[in-house]
Amino acid sequence: MDNQRILSPETEPEEVVLDRALRPQRLDDLIGQDRVRENLRILIEAARGRSEPLEHVLFYGPPGLGKTTLAHIIAREMDANLRITAGPSIERAGDLAAILSNLHEGEVLFIDECHRLGKVVEEILYPAMEEFALDLVIGQGPGARTVRLGLPRFTVVGATTRLALLSAPLRTRFGAVYRLDFYDQSSLEDIVERAARAISVRLEPEGRSEIARRGRGTPRVALRVLRRVRDYAQVRAGGTITGTIASEALTLLEIDERGLDDLDRRVLDAIIAKFDGGPVGLDTIAASIGEAADTIMDVVEPYLLQLGFIDRTPRGRMATRLAYEHLGRTDDRLAQGRLFANGG
Numbered sequence: 467m468d469n470q471r472i473l474s475p476e477t478e479p480e481e482v483v484l485d486r487a488l489r490p491q492r493l494d495d496l497i498g499q500d501r502v503r504e505n506l507r508i509l510i511e512a513a514r515g516r517s518e519p520l521e522h523v524l525f526y527g528p529p530g531l532g533k534t535t536l537a538h539i540i541a542r543e544m545d546a547n548l549r550i551t552a553g554p555s556i557e558r559a560g561d562l563a564a565i566l567s568n569l570h571e572g573e574v575l576f577i578d579e580c581h582r583l584g585k586v587v588e589e590i591l592y593p594a595m596e597e598f599a600l601d602l603v604i605g606q607g608p609g610a611r612t613v614r615l616g617l618p619r620f621t622v623v624g625a626t627t628r629l630a631l632l633s634a635p636l637r638t639r640f641g642a643v644y645r646l647d648f649y650d651q652s653s654l655e656d657i658v659e660r661a662a663r664a665i666s667v668r669l670e671p672e673g674r675s676e677i678a679r680r681g682r683g684t685p686r687v688a689l690r691v692l693r694r695v696r697d698y699a700q701v702r703a704g705g706t707i708t709g710t711i712a713s714e715a716l717t718l719l720e721i722d723e724r725g726l727d728d729l730d731r732r733v734l735d736a737i738i739a740k741f742d743g744g745p746v747g748l749d750t751i752a753a754s755i756g757e758a759a760d761t762i763m764d765v766v767e768p769y770l771l772q773l774g775f776i777d778r779t780p781r782g783r784m785a786t787r788l789a790y791e792h793l794g795r796t797d798d799r800l801a802q803g804r805l806f807a808n809g810g
Contacts, residue, residue, distance in 0.1 A: 488661050488689065489535050491542055497660070498653035498685075499532065502644045506536070509642055510543045519572045520544055521641035522595055522622040524580075526629040528768040530686035531646040533625035537576040540623055547573045553582030559590045563602065566594050571618040580624040581631040588636050595622055595639045627764055648683030648772050651675075657685050658692055662707075667696050672709025680716055682725040682769050694719060724773060724792065729757065731793065733766050734775060737785045738795055744776075744784035751783065 490496045493510075496503050506523075513520045520540060525533040534550075541548035549569065556562050556577075569575060577583070583591070593599045593614075600615045624640060626632055637643070649657070655678040662669040677695060681688025698715035699707045721727050726734075732755045737744050740754055748767075752759040767783075770776045775789035790797045 488664055489538060491539070493539055493543060496532075496535075496539065497656045498649045499536075499646060502536070502646060505642070505644065506540070510540070514544065519546075519619045520574070520621045522624070522639060524624040524626070524632075524637070524640035524643045525646055526626045526632075526643070527646035528648070528684070529627050529764060530684040531648070532685065533646060534576070534578065536646075537574065537623040537625070540621070541574040541576075544572065544574065544621070546621070548576060549573060550576045550578070553577060553579040556583060556587050559586050562587050562590050563600060566590070566600055566617060567615070569618060569620045572620065573618075574621045574623055576623045576625070578625045579627070580636070581626040581628050583636070585633075588633060591622075592635060592639060648769070649681075649685060650683070651678055654678035654681050654683065654685065654688050658688055661689050661692055665693075665696070667692070667699075668706040670706065670708045673707035673712040676709050676712035676716070677707075680721050680723065680725040683772060684769075687725075691716070691721070725769070726792075729761075730766055730770065732757075733762060733770070734785060734789050734793060737776065737783060738790065738793065743790075743797065745779050745782035746784075747782045 493503055493507055502525075509523070510520060523540065525536055527533070537550075538548060547570065549565065551565060556565070565575070590601070593601055594617055598617045598619050600617055602613045602615065604611050604613050622640070624632075624636075629637075629645075655674050658674050658677050658681070659669065662674070673695070677691050678688055681691055695707055695712050695715040696705075698718065699705055699711050702714075703711045719727075722731075733751060736751055736754045737746055741750070748759050748763060752762055767776065770789075771778070773788065774786055775792065777784045777786055787797060
């Protein structure tokens with residue numbers, strides 16, 4: 467597994483079974499996302515008290531922060547069946563109509579990447595979410611007619627990494643909208659500790675802290691890093707993960723002390739070295755390092771923004787003073803500014 471893949475927040479096929487085993491089952495088991503957890507608790511308890519399905523919920527934020535996990539938790543807390551689909555897999559209006567017509571009372575429909583639903587598909591979803599009705603067009607041409615079918619009351623849980631790409635009509639049909647933020651160091655340490663117990667890894671506190679510090683604030687990444695460090699400890703250190711062993715393993719994987727890998731550093735280096743610190747457009751950065759713009763936007767940029775290493779401006783991305791310091795570079799613009807300020 468290469469470094470970029472290690473720090474990718476997307477689930478790898480071989481991780482599905484383990485992720486399912488480590489996934490929290492209830493709100494009480496969820497670590498981190500305190501604000502979202504407490505708001506959901508109130509929402510769920512109120513709906514259960516009224517014996518009603520939960521209103522539609524939308525989660526947004528960078529990948530790997532638990533949107534799918536929260537959909538599972540909502541279904542379990544509501545004692546409901548969970549149906550799972552994704553925006554790209556619903557290509558035609560008929561595909562969505564088939565899914566909706568097979569839902570039962572109170573079920574939860576999770577739509578991942580809902581910003582990628584087509585306009586025609588969305589138009590089927592609007593009345594289904596708002597009025598629990600399915601409008602079907604029968605026939606073609608002048609003889610076509612619309613038939614409305616009633617649907618059982620159900621809950622849509624949507625997830626998106628790009629809220630801005632979600633159409634306004636669809637966004638307004640979600641009664642509750644929550645942003646998922648990167649996890650803090652303490653929460654990631656608790657997640658790593660629980661996972662280590664689940665996979666029977668001997669983990670010392672210093673090793674746990676080192677893994678969490680380089681986990682990019684993302685549970686999925688931290689758990690993947692834990693597994694790679696476990697392999698290193700098994701081969702080189704008798705299986706125990708100490709702070710030193712974790713540091714050695716992560717250095718070998720070229721993951722630095724702030725959780726940046728080769729791709730992150732190439733993005734920062736391109737902005738600084740090739741474009742004088744910016745501003746520079748996303749597509750230009752992507753072309754200069756040979757990566758897809760979507761990869762940079764979805765995988766790299768959110769964490770660099772969280773660290774304060776880049777700024778988004780109307781003219782493009784700019785590297786900050788913190789980025790220069792992290793890469794051990796001098797910001798020539800600042801140096802020139804000081805020179806002019808001193809009358810040089």
